[in-house]
Amino acid sequence: MNYSDIHTDIGTWYERCGRHDLPWRKTDDPYLIYISEMMLQQTQVKTVLERFYFPFLDRFPTLKSIAEATLDDVLHAWQGLGYYRRARYIHETARIAAPRLPTDPGELVRLPGIGKSTAHAIAAFSVHAPVPILDANVRRILYRFFARKKATEKELWQLAETLLDRENPYTYNQAMMDIGATVCLPKNPDCDTCPLERKCLGRSAPQDYPAPKRAKNRPVKRRCYLLVENGAKILMRKRKGDLLGGLWELPSTETAPKEGEKLFEIVHDYTHFRRIAELYRYRGKKNPEGEWIDVKELHSIATSSLEKKIFARLQKLTLL
DNA sequence: TAAGCGTGGTC
DNA sequence: TGACCAAGCTT
Numbered sequence: 001m002n003y004s005d006i007h008t009d010i011g012t013w014y015e016r017c018g019r020h021d022l023p024w025r026k027t028d029d030p031y032l033i034y035i036s037e038m039m040l041q042q043t044q045v046k047t048v049l050e051r052f053y054f055p056f057l058d059r060f061p062t063l064k065s066i067a068e069a070t071l072d073d074v075l076h077a078w079q080g081l082g083y084y085r086r087a088r089y090i091h092e093t094a095r096i097a098a099p100r101l102p103t104d105p106g107e108l109v110r111l112p113g114i115g116k117s118t119a120h121a122i123a124a125f126s127v128h129a130p131v132p133i134l135d136a137n138v139r140r141i142l143y144r145f146f147a148r149k150k151a152t153e154k155e156l157w158q159l160a161e162t163l164l165d166r167e168n169p170y171t172y173n174q175a176m177m178d179i180g181a182t183v184c185l186p187k188n189p190d191c192d193t194c195p196l197e198r199k200c201l202g203r204s205a206p207q208d209y210p211a212p213k214r215a216k217n218r219p220v221k222r223r224c225y226l227l228v229e230n231g232a233k234i235l236m237r238k239r240k241g242d243l244l245g246g247l248w249e250l251p252s253t254e255t256a257p258k259e260g261e262k263l264f265e266i267v268h269d270y271t272h273f274r275r276i277a278e279l280y281r282y283r284g285k286k287n288p289e290g291e292w293i294d295v296k297e298l299h300s301i302a303t304s305s306l307e308k309k310i311f312a313r314l315q316k317l318t319l320l
Numbered sequence: 321t322a323a324g325c326g327t328g329g330t331c
Numbered sequence: 332t333g334a335c336c337a338a339g340c341t342t
Contacts, residue, residue: 024338040338047328047337082326085340115340135338152321177338186336187331215334216323242325242341270326305327 001199007165007172009195014175017182017193019045023053025174030101030126031063037118038086045181052081063101066094075246075302082305084244089113103127116157121173130169132160137180143210144184147201150211220274225250225310226257226282227319230292234320236301237290248301250310251288259284264313268306279310281319295320 019025022045024036035056039048059077060066066074071091078087089112093101102108103126108119116134123129132138134156142159143151151159165172175195183194189206191197202209228235228251236248256262260280268275282288293301298311314320 037338042337042339044329044337117339272324
């Protein structure tokens, strides 16, 4: 199948309707594009644009500046954005690749936290490499355009290669993400304005592609968090492991402490479970493991949003 | 192949 | 409010 007519329509659409003002589209610096791509993984443009992209680059203007920083510093600039693994990968990548990020997809994909789609995005947007992107937007377009209810990763990549405009990969890839984000929406797609409409096999029933996934049940986990005081300091500890790894948190226990006064509960939703945090003011004699942090210094260490919620409530109760 | 990984926006 | 979703990657 020849898609040159579709490619022309996509190019015309992009001129008129593309999101040309996004700051990472006004540069060909691989580092600036890389940071945007990492931040945008599973994260909406609005969030990155309004809260994280510029402050992070003010703090870390070059790959070298990250390589020279501590992981704690990078996590601090990342706090609130979520999926903190990404901050660890960026730190590792900077240590490996500084002062210059490669632009070859094969080299990029070997760096930690850079998969095929991110590698292709960096290559396509910095040096206009003729490689396709397969993000959530393109994925949804492909399912509909080829009328597929299900597809494996391998099949999707093959479809992405099939449809790619090899003569204008930069415009094509940018446009596809914009079309997915503003036209080929998950619900109520605006097919009448879509440049792929003429050859879209799913045009008559876009809601059927892809087939909906069954929602998984989300368990509820209860945990007891401890406010352990010593003058103007409280006890904190640094998390290990994948979940929020590297961030500071309050000490916590599975069961309620015997020598503790319950202050309140906070409900906090993660993607895969709901956390009910019971907060106790701990008055036991034996302190849990941790480090004493001055309450005035809490803003300078990286914590998760749950800790932010707890601290805000404690301040409201003038307990902090 | 599927689960695990955060947070916030949207309807 | 709950369910789904967002410029995915690793194991």
